[in-house]
Amino acid sequence: MSGMIRIAVDAMSGDHGSAVAVDAAIESLRRHEDIVLRLVGDSASLETQIADRRKRATASGAFDRLEVVHAGEVVDMCESPARALRQKKDSSMRVAVNLVQSGEADACVSAGNTGALMATARFVLKTLSGIDRPAIISPIPSRDGHTLMLDLGASAESTPEQLFQFAVMGAVLAQAVHGIEQPRVGLLNIGAEEIKGNQQIKDAGRLLAASGLNYIGFVEGDDIYIGDVDVVVCDGFVGNVALKTSEGLGKLIAQYLREEFARNWLTKASAVLAMPVLRAFRDRVDPRQYNGATLVGLQGTVVKSHGDADATAFASAIGVARLEVAQSVPRRIREQLAHNLGE
Amino acid sequence: MSGMIRIAVDAMSGDHGSAVAVDAAIESLRRHEDIVLRLVGDSASLETQIADRRKRATASGAFDRLEVVHAGEVVDMCESPARALRQKKDSSMRVAVNLVQSGEADACVSAGNTGALMATARFVLKTLSGIDRPAIISPIPSRDGHTLMLDLGASAESTPEQLFQFAVMGAVLAQAVHGIEQPRVGLLNIGAEEIKGNQQIKDAGRLLAASGLNYIGFVEGDDIYIGDVDVVVCDGFVGNVALKTSEGLGKLIAQYLREEFARNWLTKASAVLAMPVLRAFRDRVDPRQYNGATLVGLQGTVVKSHGDADATAFASAIGVARLEVAQSVPRRIREQLAHNLGE
Known part of the structure; x- marks a missing residue:
């Protein structure tokens, strides 16, 4: 699957739980043939939901580009960023961001708590040089x-x-x-x-x-x-x-x-x-x-979906992540900064 | 006319000129029998407009509580506050605020440029002690x-x-x-x-x-x-x-x-x-x-009408000034501050 854009999706955060993330993932895979999605969260629950939707689907090709990555914890919507960062190292949010850091994903999308996502992304991925x-x-x-x-x-x-x-x-x-x-x-x-x-x-x-x-x-x-x-x-x-x-x-x-x-x-x-x-x-x-x-401004692409997003809106957020990877946004920011500071 | 609330109205500022201010003044006098208005601006023009409206009015009692105070200049809507303050000492805005300072009015209302009105009011009236x-x-x-x-x-x-x-x-x-x-x-x-x-x-x-x-x-x-x-x-x-x-x-x-x-x-x-x-x-x-x-926060009541206000809206602003005078807002602020700082 070289040349594909790999996006990690935090499937457990957000106001509506994993069903919305699973639906959004399937909708995105159908919309975009150049993406591979890694759904991060409770693997038993996610596998069941995916199997269920696969059974009902008329065409199952999209499902071949969908993987599950297990994470045992969830960051609450009201949890303090510091606590999420220090105490929930196996959260779906953290694992999704880690996949970007390790290069197993090109971007991640989460509908979780903004403060926790920002703190996690900043800690794990670091800011770009000059930012x-x-x-x-x-x-x-x-x-x-x-x-x-x-x-x-x-x-x-x-x-x-x-x-x-x-x-x-x-x-x-x-x-x-x-x-x-x-x-x-x-x-x-x-x-x-x-x-x-x-x-x-x-x-x-x-x-x-x-x-x-x-x-x-x-x-x-x-x-x-x-x-x-x-x-x-x-x-x-x-x-x-x-x-x-x-x-x-x-x-x-x-x-x-x-x-x-x-x-x-x-x-x-x-x-x-x-x-x-x-x-x-x-x-x-x-x-x-x-x-x-x-x-x-991070060394990697992280997109925040609204906590209240439905599957269509969540799929839009996945689409944004895809576009930013395709357009190498982090690299272009680094170049533009160097260009401006060089003048 | 003791016991009456005297309000100075800057009749020349605002986007729509003096006609709106004159109409607003007449509407206010009809709404509130306890107010006296001092319309500030070009006296020849204002007297003509008032006479014209008085002729067409069915009842002219309200007009007895309307006076004109001359001012020879107008602060432009885009004029810098510093310039308005230093160079337009005979502006309708400045004269209206001066009337509050000298005790000839209990409050003033202007639809003029907010920055100039704030600078003028602050310079002429000063802030309340503790503010x-x-x-x-x-x-x-x-x-x-x-x-x-x-x-x-x-x-x-x-x-x-x-x-x-x-x-x-x-x-x-x-x-x-x-x-x-x-x-x-x-x-x-x-x-x-x-x-x-x-x-x-x-x-x-x-x-x-x-x-x-x-x-x-x-x-x-x-x-x-x-x-x-x-x-x-x-x-x-x-x-x-x-x-x-x-x-x-x-x-x-x-x-x-x-x-x-x-x-x-x-x-x-x-x-x-x-x-x-x-x-x-x-x-x-x-x-x-x-x-x-x-x-x-000033030693006096100053109300800003929207520059774009029509006569009805301008009259609402005059009504706000009337209420604040009736309720002694500046005195109550002073007392409340003393009370809070004394604790």
């Missing part, structure tokens, strides 16, 4: 497509140099995975106070302006959704708040819409008539199509 | 009402002590203006990284836990919209990003809905049928009802 800290990057839907944003919460504060490193990593991902030739990079700032931004942002702005990146200057929170920027750079505290705030607002708006349409028989009737439109609207803002945040 | 820096606070719609959030961008960074002061101010506003007896105060933090938050947040959390406030601990971005917290405290950088991000997402969602309903004749027909529901939905998320951010 102080990894970051979490994800596409966010915008007017005409999506905006890549980082850091979404890997660190709680960043130096100007680290923000610069985030920008390089974001630009590489935009090029390699999203096919944007000259990605426009913006630095998230605020516009309301006397002298724009704090010292950290001003210094990072100077580093970016002097770099070879296509740096377009400061952007504000609403620019994330307007789509005039391809990569939005910020520290993990700000990025995580922006992401969570958006999730909260999105849920509130959805609830308001539901409530208004459920108010009485007349509004319920109009909901039935408007259903095709509401469905199209929902599909357009469906977060599942954007599932798969990358832990970028 | 290092003023903050911008505004209600944000949430599931069952609204959440007060501060700072929304007055400062670009804050010490733990300043975050503590924000919490005290937010709690006072929640009690005095929004009638919440024991407002639940949360500190905005992130949950994804190894050790929650950065040093600033951890130290602020300790100060809040030791205070007499009803401090409920850390909250995340989505909690702003869930509504299990009454006051969300954060630094101005984070707060401004969260606010702008929400504005951007709100606009994107509205645009998606419009586009889906405009797709073809069938979807257009369903839009007509769903119109009552869509209107009710729009009214529910209408930002105009939440217009009026307070510059809190």
Whole structure:
């Protein structure tokens, strides 16, 4: 199976247990003929589930590219990263990351607890030379497509140099995975106070302006959704708040819409008539199509699926990992950093 | 007119010029019989507009509580705060704030540039004793009402002590203006990284836990919209990003809905049928009802109306100023601070 992309899938973490991971794996194998998946977790349970699905499958070819790797523990969704790292050395998450480190897999995907995954990946794989800290990057839907944003919460504060490193990593991902030739990079700032931004942002702005990146200057929170920027750079505290705030607002708006349409028989009737439109609207803002945040800056590819992801969304995250391996993202980040620092 | 609440209205700033301010003033005078308004700006133009509206009015009693105060300059929406402060000493914004300082008005309202208004108010009125820096606070719609959030961008960074002061101010506003007896105060933090938050947040959390406030601990971005917290405290950088991000997402969602309903004749027909529901939905998320951010922490009441506000929204901002004066917000903040520091 040389030339194949081998992806380790942590099958035990996440809110919905291993059934979702197994379904996602089978869906991914059907979608992509160039991948081999290693499902990591309780082997007895996984083998049973796979055998069961294989029996019901019309074509079983995809199953030949599916292996099980045993892991005896599971990292809880609320477990502290330190505890996961020190005490659960046989967790499905740890074993999946180990497979990347040992070269038995090219990438791994987990729907587990973000803090634990980040701590594990950083400890096992180490950061790329020239990168102080990894970051979490994800596409966010915008007017005409999506905006890549980082850091979404890997660190709680960043130096100007680290923000610069985030920008390089974001630009590489935009090029390699999203096919944007000259990605426009913006630095998230605020516009309301006397002298724009704090010292950290001003210094990072100077580093970016002097770099070879296509740096377009400061952007504000609403620019994330307007789509005039391809990569939005910020520290993990700000990025995580922006992401969570958006999730909260999105849920509130959805609830308001539901409530208004459920108010009485007349509004319920109009909901039935408007259903095709509401469905199209929902599909357009469906977060599942954007599932798969990358832990970028590591010596290896690690993708985080949303804990709440269903099989389709989980398969999207596997697809992201596949693309990053195919495009040699870690190597390209190393080269781009060397290029920028050499200038 | 003793016992009346006197509010200075900067009639020249904002995106839509003085017509909106004049209409808002008249609407406010009709809504509230206990206010006197001082419209500040080009007196010739304002007198003409008022006379014109008075002629067309069925009852003119409200006009007796409307005065014009001349100011010869206007602060541009993009003007730097430093320039506005140093070079436009006869601006409508500056004169309106001066009226509060001299005691000729109890509060002022402006739809002008936030940075210039903050710099002017801080320079002219000074902060309350015990408050290092003023903050911008505004209600944000949430599931069952609204959440007060501060700072929304007055400062670009804050010490733990300043975050503590924000919490005290937010709690006072929640009690005095929004009638919440024991407002639940949360500190905005992130949950994804190894050790929650950065040093600033951890130290602020300790100060809040030791205070007499009803401090409920850390909250995340989505909690702003869930509504299990009454006051969300954060630094101005984070707060401004969260606010702008929400504005951007709100606009994107509205645009998606419009586009889906405009797709073809069938979807257009369903839009007509769903119109009552869509209107009710729009009214529910209408930002105009939440217009009026307070510059809190000053020796005086200053309310910022959205630059884009129409007359109804501008009148809401005047209503916010009236309520804060009636409830002696600055005095109550001073007392609450003394109480907390005395413990």
